[in-house]
Amino acid sequence: MYGREAGQFDAPETLSRLDAVGARLGVALEAASQQEWLTLLDTALAGVGNAVFITDPNGVILWANRALEMLSGYANADVLGKTPHLFHSGAQNLDFYQRFWNAIKNGITWRGEIVNRRRDGRRYTASQTVTPLLGSNGQVSHYVAILEDISERKASEERMHHTANYDALTDLPNRACFFDRLGQALALARREGQSGALLFLDLDRFKQVNDQLGHAAGDALLVGVAQRLREQVRESDTVARLAGDEFTVILPRLATLEAAAGIADKILDAIAAPFAIAGAELTIGISIGIALFPQHGETVEEVLNAADHAMYRAKKAGRNGYAFAEAVAPAAAADPGLVPEHGNV
Numbered sequence: 001m002y003g004r005e006a007g008q009f010d011a012p013e014t015l016s017r018l019d020a021v022g023a024r025l026g027v028a029l030e031a032a033s034q035q036e037w038l039t040l041l042d043t044a045l046a047g048v049g050n051a052v053f054i055t056d057p058n059g060v061i062l063w064a065n066r067a068l069e070m071l072s073g074y075a076n077a078d079v080l081g082k083t084p085h086l087f088h089s090g091a092q093n094l095d096f097y098q099r100f101w102n103a104i105k106n107g108i109t110w111r112g113e114i115v116n117r118r119r120d121g122r123r124y125t126a127s128q129t130v131t132p133l134l135g136s137n138g139q140v141s142h143y144v145a146i147l148e149d150i151s152e153r154k155a156s157e158e159r160m161h162h163t164a165n166y167d168a169l170t171d172l173p174n175r176a177c178f179f180d181r182l183g184q185a186l187a188l189a190r191r192e193g194q195s196g197a198l199l200f201l202d203l204d205r206f207k208q209v210n211d212q213l214g215h216a217a218g219d220a221l222l223v224g225v226a227q228r229l230r231e232q233v234r235e236s237d238t239v240a241r242l243a244g245d246e247f248t249v250i251l252p253r254l255a256t257l258e259a260a261a262g263i264a265d266k267i268l269d270a271i272a273a274p275f276a277i278a279g280a281e282l283t284i285g286i287s288i289g290i291a292l293f294p295q296h297g298e299t300v301e302e303v304l305n306a307a308d309h310a311m312y313r314a315k316k317a318g319r320n321g322y323a324f325a326e327a328v329a330p331a332a333a334a335d336p337g338l339v340p341e342h343g344n345v
Helices: 012-047 066-072 094-105 151-165 175-192 206-213 215-231 257-272 300-316 329-334
Strands: 051-055 061-064 110-117 123-134 140-149 196-204 238-243 246-251 275-277 280-282 285-293 322-324
Touching: 051 066, 066 140, 094 110, 094 123, 094 140, 123 151, 151 175, 175 196, 175 238, 175 246, 175 285, 175 300, 196 215, 196 257, 196 300, 206 215, 206 280, 215 238, 215 246, 215 257, 215 275, 246 257, 257 285, 257 322, 285 300, 300 322
Parallel strands: 285 322
Antiparallel strands: 051 061, 051 140, 110 123, 123 140, 196 246, 196 285, 238 246, 275 280
């Protein structure tokens, strides 16, 4: 500041007033700077592609950007004052939310995937980051959540996984998936001290269908067989297609020969019913080999080989029947209550 007279600003009262004016100007400039920064921040968050919302310490939504409206289907007016429970889909269990809240309440940033529900009821998968903001007292004052919609990526991953693990024709687990499932069943049997069974199935005279009616008819027959096999077993069982007209059925927690024979009987009866293929009725048979685990092997290869060899024994015995792995065949044959007598060995 400039004055015409020397010592014009030396008076204590004048200095006090100037100090007050300077303080007010400083506060005004600071507020203007902060407001400019807040405006810039609001503009930036409002314009980003990812959905963003800010909540108070209780999870009540205080601010949300346009991208959240596009992602969730809820207008800002419907979101503000609500909690993220508005997006709850039921896909996550209580333990998930307990671990989530334990982390962010302790000031730890949480990152992970979450399945939410849109306003129209459709679900979507989001990659979400929730960052706690701490106040001057060290306590959480706000939470900032950023969500990226990864539904398309997850769907693509699931399609790739399905293609790699399921048969393109019958939609049954393929050979690779079968080996994995059987390995899991063997591990479960060892862990729980229980037994299970593997059925190896091969259609009888399937080549004649292809030769006489064509491969399209053969494919339709395989699809029909797959459907009937699925209908004869429990949800916990696995029906797989290994190759061609070879199928397998994994039966975990199935300890006796009698139980395995009962499943084989159901399969034989189901496959014996005529199939309507290419305008004609086809009647086919199926040969089944049965191996119990761990009785007939402790590895996937051992159990599969035992069931495979038993299936060939069933074919040699006249087809359209079943046979047990050789290690238990004598005992089974000695007990008519375990092995029915309609052509099975």
